[in-house]
Amino acid sequence: MATTSSDFLVQRLYDWGVSMVYGYPGDGINGVLGALNRAKEKVRFIQARHEEEAAFMACAHAKFTGEIGGCVATSGPGAIHLLNGLYDAKLDHQPVLAIVGQQATTALGADYQQEVDLVSLAKDVAGQYVHMASSPAMIGSGFPYAEFLPREGDARGVQIDLNPRMLSLRYPMEVNLQGDSSLTLRALLPLLEKKRDRHWRETIEKEVRDWWLVMEARAMMPANPINPQRLFWELSPRLPENCIITCDSGSAANWYARDLKMHPGIMASLSGGLASMCPGVPYAIAAKLNYPGRAVITLVGDGAMQMLGINGLITISKYWKNWSKPTLVVLVLNNRDHNMVTWEQRVMNGDPKFDAS
Numbered sequence: 001m002a003t004t005s006s007d008f009l010v011q012r013l014y015d016w017g018v019s020m021v022y023g024y025p026g027d028g029i030n031g032v033l034g035a036l037n038r039a040k041e042k043v044r045f046i047q048a049r050h051e052e053e054a055a056f057m058a059c060a061h062a063k064f065t066g067e068i069g070g071c072v073a074t075s076g077p078g079a080i081h082l083l084n085g086l087y088d089a090k091l092d093h094q095p096v097l098a099i100v101g102q103q104a105t106t107a108l109g110a111d112y113q114q115e116v117d118l119v120s121l122a123k124d125v126a127g128q129y130v131h132m133a134s135s136p137a138m139i140g141s142g143f144p145y146a147e148f149l150p151r152e153g154d155a156r157g158v159q160i161d162l163n164p165r166m167l168s169l170r171y172p173m174e175v176n177l178q179g180d181s182s183l184t185l186r187a188l189l190p191l192l193e194k195k196r197d198r199h200w201r202e203t204i205e206k207e208v209r210d211w212w213l214v215m216e217a218r219a220m221m222p223a224n225p226i227n228p229q230r231l232f233w234e235l236s237p238r239l240p241e242n243c244i245i246t247c248d249s250g251s252a253a254n255w256y257a258r259d260l261k262m263h264p265g266i267m268a269s270l271s272g273g274l275a276s277m278c279p280g281v282p283y284a285i286a287a288k289l290n291y292p293g294r295a296v297i298t299l300v301g302d303g304a305m306q307m308l309g310i311n312g313l314i315t316i317s318k319y320w321k322n323w324s325k326p327t328l329v330v331l332v333l334n335n336r337d338h339n340m341v342t343w344e345q346r347v348m349n350g351d352p353k354f355d356a357s
């Protein structure tokens, strides 16, 4: 395999005497993790349960060994989590190197998922040492998963958005309408002419019906100990009226998006733009504090549960007795894996599974 820039980076860490890096995976740094796996005899990767923990460990590594402490985290939320440990190193004058990912250069500045101004974020703690490595690229669409959009010219687009800055960002629209979507659509209704030819609409309806059959078939596939999609599929018709659902980043977010049929009265949310791990349980507690009479269900992976969710259980134990209805279900998908990311590493990067991560 050709040497990637990540292999080069890991070799440079080794040359500089970094024998161990502490970190947490994520798609922003999957390339570096692949390279660490290939160079595991040179630089050892230690998996923390939280990026903040990784940064504290890197600081202690520097304190106790005199070496540079290394830590690695994904873009956006991962980088934000590192900060406290990095400040600890700065204020105790310890040499710590943090490597974080960033979104593709083509997407920067265009409201891409997980984009955070990392240079500004690290500016105070890293001073003149903050450095962004990138390769020149043309600015393109800012839509996450832009590969699924039609090619420019292949479709006619109308966009309604509250924020005018977002208009035509993702695709050159024929009509750009700034405003609230429901009010705007209502204002447009009288202008519509009912079409006689229902062909296109019927095709879409059939495709949606077929998709639900695919979802059901996937959910019914047997698995040991359990097929998580089956769980979400069965949960869907049993969702209590007016319940509030919260979800964490990870494979739970996939099943939440695909298998649950929401109906009016349900409120549901996850960390959409930042796509951070951890919000599942805190969101659920806030939901319960504001709507103590409603059932709240949170869908969380074992990684996120270990990262922050278990602390939330302590918060729950302090407040739950005041809730008129105590129903708060914490569903933990215990696959003993960072499943979403280990699959990204395998499918998107073509790397073997890096068990240490």
Ligand SMILES: Cc1ncc(C[n+]2csc(CCOP(=O)(O)OP(=O)(O)O)c2C)c(N)n1
Residues within 6 Å of the ligand: 024, 025, 026, 027, 051, 074, 077, 078, 081, 249, 250, 251, 252, 275, 276, 277, 300, 301, 302, 303, 304, 305, 333, 335, 337, 338, 339, 340, 341
């Ligand atoms: C703070 C933070 N760190 C890392 C990531 C990258 N990331 C997204 S999903 C995921 C896997 C989480 O594992 P788990 O909670 O066990 O869910 P699973 O996919 O295994 O169901 C990771 C590491 C992130 N989104 N946010």
Ligand SMILES: [Mg+2]
Residues within 6 Å of the ligand: 301, 302, 303, 333, 334, 335, 336, 337, 338, 339
């Ligand atoms: Mg997991």
